[in-house]
Amino acid sequence: MILRRIYDPALAQASYLVGCPETREAILFDPERDIDRYEREAQAHGVRIVAVAETHLHADFVSGMRAFGATRPVTLLVSGMGQAAPWTGEGPFHPGASVRFLRDGDAFGVGSLSFRVRHTPGHTREALSFEFVDAHGTPRALFSGDFLFAGDVGRPDLGFLASGGMSVEESAEALRRSLALLDDMPDATVVLPGHGSGSACGKVICRLPESTVGIERIINRPLRAKDDAVRFMEGLLRDRPDPPPYFGRVKAANERGPRIHDAVPAPPRLGPAEFVSASRDPIRVVVDTREWTAWMDGHLPGSIFAMVDPYFGPTVANYLEAGDEVLLVAEPEQVDEAVRVLYRVGIDGFAGWIPPKDFAAIDEDEFEPAGCEEVTPREANRRILLGAAVLDVRSKQEFAKGHIAGAVNVPFTQLAARVGELDPSRHVVAYCRSGNRSARACAYLRRRGFTVANLRGGYWPYAGRGF
Secondary structure (H helix, E strand, O other): OEEEEEEEOOOOEEEEEEEOOOOOEEEEEOOEOOOHHHHHHHHHOOOEEEEEEOOOOOOOOOEOHHHHHHHOOOEEEEEOOOOOOOOOOOOOOOOOOEEEEEOOOOEEEEOOEEEEEEEOOOOOOOOEEEEEEOOOOOEEEEEEEOOEEOOEEOOOOOHHHOOOOOOHHHHHHHHHHHHHHHHHOOOOOEEEEOEOOOOOOOOOOOOOOOEEHHHHHHHOHHHHOOOOHHHHHHHHHOOOOOOOOHHHHHHHHHHHOOOOOOOOOOOOEOOHHHHHHHHOOOOEEEEEOOOHHHHHHOOOOOOEEOOOOOOHHHHHHHHOOOOOEEEEEOOHHHHHHHHHHHHHOOOOOEEEEEOHHHHOOOOHHHOOOOOEEEEOHHHHHHHHHOOOEEEEOOOHHHHHOOOOOOOEEOOHHHHHHHHHHOOOOOOEEEEOOOOHHHHHHHHHHHHOOOOEEEEOOOOOOEOOEOO
């Protein structure tokens, strides 16, 4: 078969294009919302996408399934298992599109390729995995979605985000039972997961782009513990990171059907005066992708600081409110990437963009007064001794391994949802491991009226001691 892993490093997400070398027909598994890039990939490999399949209703990105169905003559293959609010197959649809609801044990083909459907609940109630099988029915590859990762399994605590979702305990038990699917699989069965290292849909996903069932039997701790229910539950539920708040908004969009666009949004380039004028509209939020030092030297009021890196999409998605429109400060060569990443996490409104060289022409009187700065460890310690609040924006797992005495732990992705836990009348010193995540947190807190300082260089715990 023709197999192409299409990886999105911004969300650590993998889609798979699988083609028949004889008929040149192809199926696409788990597409993100900007579907034009999958069409380009198919054209580059000389195949035509005739079917699109989804392993489950995603929470971390807006699915491209309905966009395919609305604009292409494809068959949409979706789960008919365990959904409390199943998709009814309502359009809009392309005249040549159709929907097929799959159940456990169903089989389907694409060209000469054969696939078998397996219901693997746990991460979500309706989750499916797809076996690529040979002529004898032996599984040769498993498109496992968020059921099985390299070295990990899908997190079981997102059920509350879905309509009629399962409790954490129900999900964990369902996941343990789903792992029995692997008992009779050959060691050589290739595992093609939906996410790689860095995804918030797992806890300790390793860096292997793919794996095998045999490898997972050795390295995957939840899989090794599946026959001991108590041990499995304890290991799976211990030290779970909190899900990013934007997951709820994306999950709801995928349940009801996201807004369909003719193309990925293309915001207009604005001049300095136009950009400043647009930024004064309360629904417009400036997302500034320049370096941190440039942001501190001068930024428009209420700006979100987020460089275009692996933290970009989750940062902006978690800090924006529903209905906000983005004004982007970015280099021209970064605009398309930044817009696509934000589009994938459910942001539809883009009011315009400006390059840093034009942004520099904005009158300094338009910039926000001081209220956010970067300080050395010595200065941070002095301020803390004088009564400044200490904010640790790392994960709770990092916090547990060592932190500055008296620090409050609010992971930077949770800050918008938990800002009420902080006292706006106190100066805040924020830190993370390197200063990157805490810089984003500082900019957000400044947006909310706090006076903040970022600990330069971050904090590395030594023997569990703080300052």
